[in-house]
Amino acid sequence: MAVQRESWRALGTGVHVLVNDADLSAASEAVRAVLAQVDRTYSRFRPDSELSRISDGGSEARRISPLLADAMAAALRAAELTDGRVDPTVGKAMRAVGYDDDFERVRTRTDPIAIRLEPIPGWQAIQFDRRARTLGVPTGVELDLGSTGKALASDLAAWAARAVTRRGGVLVSLGGDIATAGDPPPGGWRILVAEDSDVPSDAGGEVIALHDGAIATSGTTVRAWRRGGIALHHLIDPLTGGPVDSPWRTASVIAATCVDANTAATAAIIRGATAPAWLESLGLAARLVGADGSIHRIGTWPDASRAAGAA
Amino acid sequence: MKSAIRLTPADRNRAMGRLRSITIGTAVASLVAVAGFGTVAAATNPGSSKDDSGGTTAALSDDSSDTTTTTTTTTNSSSLKSTTTTPSTTSGKAHVSTGSS
Numbered sequence: 001m002a003v004q005r006e007s008w009r010a011l012g013t014g015v016h017v018l019v020n021d022a023d024l025s026a027a028s029e030a031v032r033a034v035l036a037q038v039d040r041t042y043s044r045f046r047p048d049s050e051l052s053r054i055s056d057g058g059s060e061a062r063r064i065s066p067l068l069a070d071a072m073a074a075a076l077r078a079a080e081l082t083d084g085r086v087d088p089t090v091g092k093a094m095r096a097v098g099y100d101d102d103f104e105r106v107r108t109r110t111d112p113i114a115i116r117l118e119p120i121p122g123w124q125a126i127q128f129d130r131r132a133r134t135l136g137v138p139t140g141v142e143l144d145l146g147s148t149g150k151a152l153a154s155d156l157a158a159w160a161a162r163a164v165t166r167r168g169g170v171l172v173s174l175g176g177d178i179a180t181a182g183d184p185p186p187g188g189w190r191i192l193v194a195e196d197s198d199v200p201s202d203a204g205g206e207v208i209a210l211h212d213g214a215i216a217t218s219g220t221t222v223r224a225w226r227r228g229g230i231a232l233h234h235l236i237d238p239l240t241g242g243p244v245d246s247p248w249r250t251a252s253v254i255a256a257t258c259v260d261a262n263t264a265a266t267a268a269i270i271r272g273a274t275a276p277a278w279l280e281s282l283g284l285a286a287r288l289v290g291a292d293g294s295i296h297r298i299g300t301w302p303d304a305s306r307a308a309g310a311a
Numbered sequence: 312m313k314s315a316i317r318l319t320p321a322d323r324n325r326a327m328g329r330l331r332s333i334t335i336g337t338a339v340a341s342l343v344a345v346a347g348f349g350t351v352a353a354a355t356n357p358g359s360s361k362d363d364s365g366g367t368t369a370a371l372s373d374d375s376s377d378t379t380t381t382t383t384t385t386t387n388s389s390s391l392k393s394t395t396t397t398p399s400t401t402s403g404k405a406h407v408s409t410g411s412s
Contacts (some may be wrong), residue, residue, distance in 0.1 A: 081389075171406065171407065197411060200408070209407045252409055284391060
């Protein structure tokens, strides 16, 4: 059976569900259910989301849902494993640079804003008990689970879809954060590696075959906007509280899970010059695009020159 | 001035016997030590397996829902993990694009 696909928009980004030898409608239904629950639970832009209610409710630790507990665990683990470079306490810094609404509205604003940068509070400020499922956020600290949250949604959606189809394989892409579960098609899932996830898959360019796991891409060129003539983007440097000035404009990483892939990709941009050695030390396959457009392949990332027809 | 000690064949046989005992004893002690070290190492090293993603069970439910989908996440693993198979090059038409969003 050929690979089948269904696409739509959710969580402010493009969603693609692909199945190999499996029931597409069942897989899509499972993915929609997961994404709806993610939106209700930890969207930063829904005032009625569980995360928003926690943020507005004072610093006292409160019991949270299993899904928010998983999202918090993923975010705090990412912070710990990247020495705080991927940190969920960037919510206030995001608002400070103008990212305080759905991105479609953010990028159409042009009026100047006064930006006052300050280091972020840091993930250690969060009181989180995984076993008891309680979360305490100090007053003034705003959470943003955007970096790991979307990747976790991809992982959960792929696994949920595979659980209901019970055969074949599933691929879920949320804005270019791609998770797979089950059996890939012959030759693997073919992924076009682009800087913008909205680039059509038949646009031509570097295509790699993914046989298991996940791939995610972070960058400074797509979720970017201008306010009062100042170029801004959404990857915050925890040390300054402002958009990071990195030698890399895009990082794609392959890992066992989409959370790990996204964590490494985002951390690579923020790490800057030390990113290649760090990724190498972790044994992760990665592709970095320099600010000048130069391509750097790390670890077991495939050499595009060996593939006929590769750009 | 000291003179050389003259050993009889019986003395030589007794010496050889003692040497054999020491050799066997050392070998047995070495085996016991290796087995002991291996046991301790196996008991203290967490190791890994295909299913050992360091994961926990995540419940995709809220407290008010009866419908629960459980799945495994890697939110407890102590390192960022690579895939089990190596990605490869391909010349075919892509199924989907990765990129920033």
